[in-house]
Amino acid sequence: MTKREQRTYQQDIVGDGISSIQKVREPRREESGQGIRYLLIGICVLFLFVMLVLPLIVVITNALRDGWAAYREAVFDEYTVKALQLTLLAAAAAVAVNTIFGVFASYLLSKFYFRGRQILAALIDIPFSISPVIAGLVFILTFGNVGWMGDFLKAHGIKIVFAVPGVILATIFVTFPFVFRELFPVMNAQGKDEEEAAALMGAGGFTIFRRITFPHIKWALLYGVILCAARALGEFGAVSVISGHLRGKTNTLPLHVEILYNEFNTTAAFAVSSVLVVLAVLILIARNVVEKFSRAKE
Amino acid sequence: MYVQMEHIYKTFDGFHASSDVNFGVEKGQLAALLGPSGSGKTTILRMIAGLDRPDSGEIMINGVRVNDLPGSKRGIGFVFQNYALFRYMTVADNIAFGLEVQKKSKKEIKSRVEELLELISMQDLGKRYPHQLSGGQRQRVAFARALAPNPQLLLLDEPFAAIDAKVRRELRTWLKGMIGRVGITSIFVTHDQEEAMEVADTIIITNQGRIEQVGTPDEICLHPQTEFVADFIDAARYEALAAARVAKELSYSGSQKLKSRYCSH
Numbered sequence: 173m174t175k176r177e178q179r180t181y182q183q184d185i186v187g188d189g190i191s192s193i194q195k196v197r198e199p200r201r202e203e204s205g206q207g208i209r210y211l212l213i214g215i216c217v218l219f220l221f222v223m224l225v226l227p228l229i230v231v232i233t234n235a236l237r238d239g240w241a242a243y244r245e246a247v248f249d250e251y252t253v254k255a256l257q258l259t260l261l262a263a264a265a266a267v268a269v270n271t272i273f274g275v276f277a278s279y280l281l282s283k284f285y286f287r288g289r290q291i292l293a294a295l296i297d298i299p300f301s302i303s304p305v306i307a308g309l310v311f312i313l314t315f316g317n318v319g320w321m322g323d324f325l326k327a328h329g330i331k332i333v334f335a336v337p338g339v340i341l342a343t344i345f346v347t348f349p350f351v352f353r354e355l356f357p358v359m360n361a362q363g364k365d366e367e368e369a370a371a372l373m374g375a376g377g378f379t380i381f382r383r384i385t386f387p388h389i390k391w392a393l394l395y396g397v398i399l400c401a402a403r404a405l406g407e408f409g410a411v412s413v414i415s416g417h418l419r420g421k422t423n424t425l426p427l428h429v430e431i432l433y434n435e436f437n438t439t440a441a442f443a444v445s446s447v448l449v450v451l452a453v454l455i456l457i458a459r460n461v462v463e464k465f466s467r468a469k470e
Numbered sequence: 471m472y473v474q475m476e477h478i479y480k481t482f483d484g485f486h487a488s489s490d491v492n493f494g495v496e497k498g499q500l501a502a503l504l505g506p507s508g509s510g511k512t513t514i515l516r517m518i519a520g521l522d523r524p525d526s527g528e529i530m531i532n533g534v535r536v537n538d539l540p541g542s543k544r545g546i547g548f549v550f551q552n553y554a555l556f557r558y559m560t561v562a563d564n565i566a567f568g569l570e571v572q573k574k575s576k577k578e579i580k581s582r583v584e585e586l587l588e589l590i591s592m593q594d595l596g597k598r599y600p601h602q603l604s605g606g607q608r609q610r611v612a613f614a615r616a617l618a619p620n621p622q623l624l625l626l627d628e629p630f631a632a633i634d635a636k637v638r639r640e641l642r643t644w645l646k647g648m649i650g651r652v653g654i655t656s657i658f659v660t661h662d663q664e665e666a667m668e669v670a671d672t673i674i675i676t677n678q679g680r681i682e683q684v685g686t687p688d689e690i691c692l693h694p695q696t697e698f699v700a701d702f703i704d705a706a707r708y709e710a711l712a713a714a715r716v717a718k719e720l721s722y723s724g725s726q727k728l729k730s731r732y733c734s735h
């Protein structure tokens with residue numbers, strides 16, 4: 173492999189490279205280095221313990237404080253199930269919409285040159301830099317009763333704010349850069365030579381995408397989808413503003429946790445939280461599997 | 471003339487990549503676009519292929535104006551600078567791609583792929599993936615893939631740039647022989663004077679988006695028409711002599727060969 177290709181292949185590797193961590197060669201041991209190493213390890217472990225492990229233990233112990241029966245009751249409560257359904261629906265919608273959008277946007281920005289592509293790329297990143305609460309407010313100001321499109325929506329009997337469509341819209345908004353962010357560098361590194369070669373042989377756009385582009389991006393795509401789903405499941409701020417907290421109607425799982433907690437129903441709040449924890453763990457596993465597989469392919 | 475460029479202009483954001491480009495390549499010839507890096511060689515090749523559109527001017531292939539014809543309808547094969555092999559397809563699938571797109575029958579595709587694998591002496595490597603091949607083998611696959619749909623014109627962008635200096639000469643001879651055997655009109659891009667001198671029937675010298683001179687290697691070497699060409703080819707001689715000096719230290723006969731490659735009459 174030439175240097176250039178090695179570089180490309182490295183860029184192709186999906187994800188953050190955590191699973192390749194064991195491949196880092198051990199530096200030469202020096203007495204002074206040893207001390208620093210242990211100090212850094214100590215700081216990391218302490219930090220992770222306080223920030224992650226301790227809260228997790230608290231969630232689990234509190235969820236089970238009143239025994240299994242109470243736990244099951246909280247988890248299988250009608251409103252909890254409804255909230256879980258809405259959360260999954262919003263996440264599925266966000267993944268579907270953002271996958272399609274992310275593929276189109278990164279294809280456009282990596283394979284075509286036109287004026288304003290930098291600006292477009294920057295616009296796509298906006299949800300990363302805007303506070304979700306503000307995003308929620310913007311939707312209320314746009315689609316709400318007194319909002320910019322309020323009269324139009326009312327006239328057509330469409331309800332977005334304080335309704336399920338609003339929840340879905342807000343979730344899509346806060347997660348829309350994820351797939352794009354994962355795909356764009358991979359597509360960009362691939363260049364457009366292969367596509368041009370295929371086009372010169374007379375292949376159409378869809379054939380080119382299916383046979384040339386897609387095999388190259390599929391792991392990055394899956395990775396982006398997973399990140400997008402993870403973010404969508406946990407979204408609180410934007411959804412909180414736009415949902416109106418209607419129990420059984422527009423409550424998502426994170427909102428439901430907050431309501432239970434505010435009602436001093438701590439055990440139930442933690443029990444429902446544990447459902448989110450389980451979802452998060454599943455996603456973490458999926459993420460690592462994808463990273464492993466994409467690496468094995470190279 | 472099989473390929474004819476007439477008053478071609480091309481700008482990229484105000485930068486003149488081609489200015490009044492005029493030249494022709496006759497049927498069956500092997501022509502080299504030779505010039506320093508950034509002088510607009512690739513731009514010319516891409517316009518002939520239909521990958522870029524000239525701002526003005528006419529591109530004629532086989533007497534037909536092709537400006538408005540998509541690249542896939544121009545009857546060309548293109549070998550990209552880094553070969554642009556489809557990295558998720560095997561060698562055989564790479565070669566078959568153009569034929570599959572044309573909806574040729576399975577049997578026809580299979581026999582054509584076998585024929586081409588034989589032509590490039592890679593019969594046993596059809597199942598390999600591009601990353602499992604050496605640079606020279608990749609070049610051969612790119613060549614076979616470009617030839618598969620039976621094009622009338624072959625365009626090659628710096629076909630030897632990505633190849634080890636050691637095997638470059640060998641491949642050069644191989645490619646020239648192959649092109650002669652297939653009998654296809656070909657244009658290749660290079661910034662290496664020696665390469666152009668050795669391989670091409672006609673050399674087209676580019677500089678800052680303009681054509682400086684068109685001629686046979688001997689004409690270019692003996693009668694440079696512009697100061698730029700004289701300088702450029704002089705530099706080449708100088709390089710050859712320097713190379714010859716190095717070669718002399720290795721073997722005397724080697725240096726003799728090197729010297730005689732220039733301006734053979």
Ligand SMILES: Nc1ncnc2c1ncn2[C@@H]1O[C@H](COP(=O)(O)OP(=O)(O)O)[C@@H](O)[C@H]1O
Nearest residue numbers: 482485487505506507508509510511512513514
């Ligand atoms: N797509 C493009 N956009 C902007 N500038 C370009 C583009 N393609 C080529 N150029 C410019 O045109 C000039 C000639 O490029 P090129 O034809 O690739 O030169 P060569 O192949 O002789 O090295 C270069 O200065 C290059 O920067």
Ligand SMILES: [Mg+2]
Nearest residue numbers: 511512513659
């Ligand atoms: Mg070039």
